[in-house]
Amino acid sequence: MRFKHLDLNLLVGLNVLLEEQSITRAARRLHLSQSATSGILSRIREHFKDEVLVTVGKSMILTPFGATLVEPIRNLLDQIQHTVGRRPAVLPEDARRKFKLIASDYITTVLMADVSRHVQRIAPGVAFESVDPSADSTELFERGEIDLLITVRQYCLKSLPTRVLMEESFTGVVWTGNTVVGNELTLEQYLSLGHVISQFGMDSRDSCDHAFMKSLGYARHVEMATSNFNTVPHFVVGTNRIATVQTRLAKLFTAHYPLRIVPVPVELPKLEMCMQWHEFMDQEPLHLWLRDTIAEIARSEHIPSLAFDPPLAALDHGPGQIGQIH
Structure with missing residues (x-):
């Protein structure tokens, strides 16, 4: 099909x-x-009267005009995909859909x-796939192949819709058998302890707490760096080490491991x-319902439990009410 002489x-x-x-x-x-594929490029060049892509050495680069097309x-293909994929509005309890999101193991x-x-009770046909943050997964998200990105403010992508979910503070956790650390820590004691930290990706990107400490000019004695948050307790228990983690995570850890919380002196x-x-997903009913559900649970003061707590009373409205999209 041709439109304005373009196939x-x-x-x-x-x-x-x-x-x-x-x-x-x-x-x-x-x-x-x-x-x-070369034939496609030739026809594109003919239509736009521009080379669009040119060979420079062993690589190809966009012409200035080609760069304006990206x-x-x-966006045009995203809109087409959204339009042709439209279906009559489906109530959450009747939906059959998998949502893909980028989220750290902390989230x-x-x-x-x-x-x-919660979603399993309300919409049993809705499934999730969680992908670790990385350059590759971010690229997929930018292409519209992933539904949601949940991250800290400083890693948000510009120009995309953004909704604040919650604020998070930091605290320290130590083993309950730790005889070196009392109920409080001086800065000197804190810096002298062995620390467990999290680092991510092939480039060993620091977790936010470690990056903050560096920006303040403090050098911690790191005895163990692990590639995620959830393995941190295993390197603290049975040692005199300390880990500085998100407060929600610290409360969950202390409920299930022999750990106790110690405020950090910074x-x-x-x-x-x-x-x-x-x-293009802004007003898609099921997507909007899921975003509202995530935001409502994030706003609650509930600390999740690995022992599978009872349903949140504040959220257990039943299918008839949750299914109403506003």
Whole structure:
């Protein structure tokens, strides 16, 4: 089909070429031969009267005009996908859908575990897939292939809808058998202890508490760096080490491990946890219902339990009420 002399079938190929900036990689994604993909590029060049992609050395780069096409073409395809994927509004209790989200193990533990239990009661046909934060998963989210991103404010993506879920503070946890640490800590004691911290990704990106400490000019003696939050207790129990973790996580840890909370002698900035999504999903009923559900549970003072607490009375409205989208 042609519109304004452009074969609309070329739009998908154009989007992939703009993203990959490589005929070889684009051909692989499009499941086409390289010659067929080159043919798409030729027709695109002919239509726009611009090279769009040019070879420089061993690479291809966008022309200035080609660079102006990236966002409009991606947004256009997102809108088309949303439009052709529309279905009559479905009540949550009748829905059959899987939501994919990017969230750290901290968020999945203190928030999404409760969300999933609540949603199972209200909408048993709704499933979740949680993906660790990474450059690859963020790229998928930017392409519209992931429904939600939940992260700290400083890692939010610009220009996307953002909703603040909750604030989070930090505190210390030590083993209950720790004979070195009392009920309070001086700064000198705190810095002299062995610390357990979390670092993420191949580049060992620091957790927020460690980044904050560095920015304040404090150097902690790190005895153990682990790749997630939930393994931290295993490296604290049975030692005189300390870990500085999010307060919600600390309360959960102390309920299930021989750990106790100790205030840290440094005032660390609070985290602002936010949820992001694509604008084309802004008013999609089931997506909106899920965002409201996540936000309502995040606002509660409830601390999740690994022992599976009873349903939240404040949220247990029943299918008839929760299913109403406002």
